[in-house]
Amino acid sequence: xxxxxxxxxxxxxxxxxxxxxxxxxxxxxxxxxxxxxxxxxxxxxxxxxxxxxxxxxxxxxxxxxxxxxxxxxxxxxxxxxxxxxxxxxxxxxxxxxxxxxxxxxxxxxxxxxxxxxxxxxxxxxxxxxxxxxxxxxxxxxxxxxxxxxxxxxxxxxxxxxxxxxxxxxxxxxxxxxxxxxxxxxxxxxxxxxxxxxxxxxxxxxxxxxxxxxxxxxxxxxxxxxxxxxxxxxxxxxxxxxxxxxxxxxxxxxxxxxxxxxxxxxxxxxxxxxxxxxxxxxxxxxxxxxxxxxxxxxxxxxxxxxxxxxxxxxxxxxxxxxxxxxxxxxxxxxxxxxxxxxxxxxxxxxxxxxxxxxxxxxxxxxxxxxxxxxxxxxxxxxxxxxxxxxxxxxxxxxxxxxxxxxxxxxxxxxxxxxxxxxxxxxxxxxxxxxxxxxxxxxxxxxxxxxxxxxxxxxxxxxxxxxxxxxxxxxxxxxxxxxxxxxxxxxxxxxxx
Amino acid sequence: xxxxxxxxxxxxxxxxxxxxxxxxxxxxxxxxxxxxxxxxxxxxxxxxxxxxxxxxxxxxxxxxxxxxxxxxxxxxxxxxxxxxxxxxxxxxxxxxxxxxxxxxxxxxxxxxxxxxxxxxxxxxxxxxxxxxxxxxxxxxxxxxxxxxxxxxxxxxxxxxxxxxxxxxxxxxxxxxxxxxxxxxxxxxxxxxxxxxxxxxxxxxxxxxxxxxxxxxxxxxxxxxxxxxxxxxxxxxxxxxxxxxxxxxxxxxxxxxxxxxxxxxxxxxxxxxxxxxxxxxxxxxxxxxxxxxxxxxxxxxxxxxxxxxxxxxxxxxxxxxxxxx
Numbered sequence: 001x002x003x004x005x006x007x008x009x010x011x012x013x014x015x016x017x018x019x020x021x022x023x024x025x026x027x028x029x030x031x032x033x034x035x036x037x038x039x040x041x042x043x044x045x046x047x048x049x050x051x052x053x054x055x056x057x058x059x060x061x062x063x064x065x066x067x068x069x070x071x072x073x074x075x076x077x078x079x080x081x082x083x084x085x086x087x088x089x090x091x092x093x094x095x096x097x098x099x100x101x102x103x104x105x106x107x108x109x110x111x112x113x114x115x116x117x118x119x120x121x122x123x124x125x126x127x128x129x130x131x132x133x134x135x136x137x138x139x140x141x142x143x144x145x146x147x148x149x150x151x152x153x154x155x156x157x158x159x160x161x162x163x164x165x166x167x168x169x170x171x172x173x174x175x176x177x178x179x180x181x182x183x184x185x186x187x188x189x190x191x192x193x194x195x196x197x198x199x200x201x202x203x204x205x206x207x208x209x210x211x212x213x214x215x216x217x218x219x220x221x222x223x224x225x226x227x228x229x230x231x232x233x234x235x236x237x238x239x240x241x242x243x244x245x246x247x248x249x250x251x252x253x254x255x256x257x258x259x260x261x262x263x264x265x266x267x268x269x270x271x272x273x274x275x276x277x278x279x280x281x282x283x284x285x286x287x288x289x290x291x292x293x294x295x296x297x298x299x300x301x302x303x304x305x306x307x308x309x310x311x312x313x314x315x316x317x318x319x320x321x322x323x324x325x326x327x328x329x330x331x332x333x334x335x336x337x338x339x340x341x342x343x344x345x346x347x348x349x350x351x352x353x354x355x356x357x358x359x360x361x362x363x364x365x366x367x368x369x370x371x372x373x374x375x376x377x378x379x380x381x382x383x384x385x386x387x388x389x390x391x392x393x394x395x396x397x398x399x400x401x402x403x404x405x406x407x408x409x410x411x412x413x414x415x416x417x418x419x420x421x422x423x424x425x426x427x428x429x430x431x432x433x434x435x436x437x438x439x440x441x442x443x444x445x446x447x448x449x450x451x452x453x454x455x456x457x458x459x460x461x462x463x464x465x466x467x468x469x470x471x472x473x474x475x476x477x478x479x480x481x482x483x484x485x486x487x488x489x490x491x492x493x494x495x
Numbered sequence: 496x497x498x499x500x501x502x503x504x505x506x507x508x509x510x511x512x513x514x515x516x517x518x519x520x521x522x523x524x525x526x527x528x529x530x531x532x533x534x535x536x537x538x539x540x541x542x543x544x545x546x547x548x549x550x551x552x553x554x555x556x557x558x559x560x561x562x563x564x565x566x567x568x569x570x571x572x573x574x575x576x577x578x579x580x581x582x583x584x585x586x587x588x589x590x591x592x593x594x595x596x597x598x599x600x601x602x603x604x605x606x607x608x609x610x611x612x613x614x615x616x617x618x619x620x621x622x623x624x625x626x627x628x629x630x631x632x633x634x635x636x637x638x639x640x641x642x643x644x645x646x647x648x649x650x651x652x653x654x655x656x657x658x659x660x661x662x663x664x665x666x667x668x669x670x671x672x673x674x675x676x677x678x679x680x681x682x683x684x685x686x687x688x689x690x691x692x693x694x695x696x697x698x699x700x701x702x703x704x705x706x707x708x709x710x711x712x713x714x715x716x717x718x719x720x721x722x723x724x725x726x727x728x729x730x731x732x733x734x735x736x737x738x739x740x741x742x743x744x745x746x747x748x749x750x751x752x753x754x755x756x757x758x759x760x761x762x763x764x765x766x767x768x769x770x771x772x773x774x775x776x777x778x779x780x781x782x783x784x785x786x787x788x789x790x791x792x793x794x795x796x797x798x799x800x801x802x803x804x805x806x807x808x809x810x811x812x813x814x815x816x817x818x819x
Contacts, residue, residue, distance in 0.1 A: 326709045326710075329708075342704075343701075343703050343704055343707055344704065346700030346701045346704050347701075348700065348768065349697075357704070357710065358708040368688050368689065369688055
């Protein structure tokens with residue numbers, strides 16, 4: 001395969017912000033028709049590198065060539081014109097416009113001074129077809145699944161004649177089925193000779209999709225594998241730069257005392273129905289299932305964030321069915337929500353203020369409160385949870401892992417009895433994940449009943465004493481740790 | 496990484512941090528005062544300073560309420576109409592019906608607060624966007640204010656009422672200025688040191704985070720609109736004292752002045768940042784600017800142009816500073 005010439009070559013590409021060097025001379029070649037997995041922890045330099053390739057950021061030193069010619073895009077437009085398509089993690093589609101309009105936004109095909117709607121839809125349709133996507137181009141983007149929206153982004157890049165696609169965590173929000181659909185489309189694109197840079201934290205899928213693996217650490221390329229099926233452990237060790245002990249700490253033995261019990265719980269929107277389970281003190285209870293199985297809706301209902309239409313929630317045998325988050329929090333049932341940035345922290349407020357928001361009553365005396373008191377209150381937790389940041393710093397400046405610790409600190413300050421974590425490590429890099437797992441297990445050790453919802457099978461299997469599998473809003477079964485493995489869970493999830 | 500080194504000065508202690516994010520406007524105010532001191536010989540005098548204070552009382556009281564609304568990511572377009580309604584209720588009760596002044600004022604403020612309650616409930620219970628809810632209230636309230644006397648003004652308040660805005664106690668503060676200063680201080684303390692004040696920042700920062708953190712977002716939102724309307728009513732009392740009369744056409748477009756003062760003071764229209772400290776500076780900038788332009792005999796029409804330019808300048812300077 002190396003007989004062909006690369007589409008894109010990087011030689012000694014560097015980037016500095018003032019005195020801080022974030023990229024230390026990276027060499028990289030991308031050949032047509034291959035998928036190169038770009039791996040590394042957050043802050044390893046993957047985003048900077050892809051931003052340089054896509055023209056968002058200019059390198060401080062080094063050379064790039066595109067099909068043999070010098071390549072130095074001054075802005076994203078220039079990169080797009082050359083044929084670089086960047087698919088961002090956060091989708092940038094306009095929900096109220098049609099698929100065709102989204103594909104051609106800003107460069108509508110014109111005919112006799114008017115937008116050529118017919119031509120536009122025709123071209124959009126052929127783009128969608130190329131990706132095996134069976135939707136009408138005149139339908140609105142709103143309401144399409146994340147996976148389909150992702151494919152529309154790709155279709156948009158393809159109508160721009162992209163020869164290199166950069167996919168930044170494309171599967172972060174996708175369920176198993178959608179992920180497989182995406183992979184099929186990637187295979188098609190490969191066959192068409194498109195080069196693909198694939199950034200992901202989900203190492204299991206790399207094996208399926210990658211032809212080569214490039215591992216980055218601290219702004220430098222540390223290792224390259226010429227094949228995709230490298231053992232995950234080897235990759236992780238290259239990423240973190242040390243050999244790993246076990247990722248998951250040992251589970252404590254739960255007590256016999258049932259802390260939380262859920263009886264016949266159903267949602268008004270029918271996203272879940274007739275759910276029954278109980279969690280003991282000191283137990284970690286996992287909830288697995290595919291995207292759309294109703295897991296998030298269920299735990300949001302248990303913590304009062306979403307309404308309940310039938311059934312009840314009991315805490316230590318007493319009914320505590322919550323009507324609002326306030327209700328649940330008063331009873332010591334708290335939620336670490338799925339979407340940190342939208343539900344967990346206020347990004348442009350300080351760490352201390354964020355920790356304070358769930359504890360204002362406790363911090364204030366007779367309703368009086370001061371920033372200094374909030375700061376003092378928060379400092380203890382910042383230290384206890386090893387948040388890498390200072391109280392006065394904005395939460396938005398923290399890495400995902402540290403933001404998650406802030407959300408946890410906010411709740412654990414209240415000494416909750418039940419802690420529900422929805423996708424606790426989504427978008428968090430491997431090194432930081434184990435410290436989140438340690439926190440989870442420590443909670444259980446202190447006698448807290450913990451519920452963990454995760455799409456990451458390895459994670460649910462690793463931290464849970466028992467696992468409930470959900471499928472299409474129903475409870476498909478509860479597995480004990482001994483019986484739970486990826487096969488048994490997936491069997492139940494796909495019922 | 497660069498960002499990690501940057502530590503916000505949020506916790507320096509004292510009331511000074513209330514001006515956080517308003518250092519730009521503060522510098523602007525100082526520069527403005529220096530310029531006017533040099534350009535006119537009348538600007539720099541205690542007498543003129545007290546004049547400025549007298550002139551900003553109505554805007555000042557109103558802008559404090561507006562700050563709280565904008566801080567939670569809302570907007571209140573009805574404050575100008577609420578001011579007029581409160582004035583007309585006051586005039587009708589006291590002058591026409593002979594209700595004692597203290598009771599008339601209480602009822603007028605109650606009527607004003609009721610407006611905020613309705614707006615707050617429309618926003619929280621019926622999910623009407625704040626812009627629309629208060630736009631509707633603006634129209635309805637103005638209509639009600641006009642209906643009381645069929646558009647006529649009312650005169651004939653007791654003599655001492657007007658004196659509140661004229662007599663300078665201790666040769667210094669009129670009662671109306673004192674009212675504004677008290678509102679400023681209480682507002683600052685509430686925003687910075689009360690549980691309920693901190694909650695506003697959480698709601699403005701991200702209402703869903705606040706809700707999931709166990710904050711009663713709906714109740715806080717309703718309360719903020721009630722307080723904002725109450726203060727609009729109070730500014731109506733101040734204006735009535737200053738004019739010694741009430742008319743239903745008072746306060747047209749005052750809501751825009753109040754919003755301008757808040758924005759010049761550095762509070763973001765998207766909520767969550769800024770505060771009353773900045774608004775006080777914003778109010779002073781508008782007050783000093785109007786006063787100075789009058790001293791320079793600039794025509795009122797050109798004044799409008801200049802004030803608009805100042806709003807643009809303040810906001811772009813702040814945006815630019817943040818980007819850096």
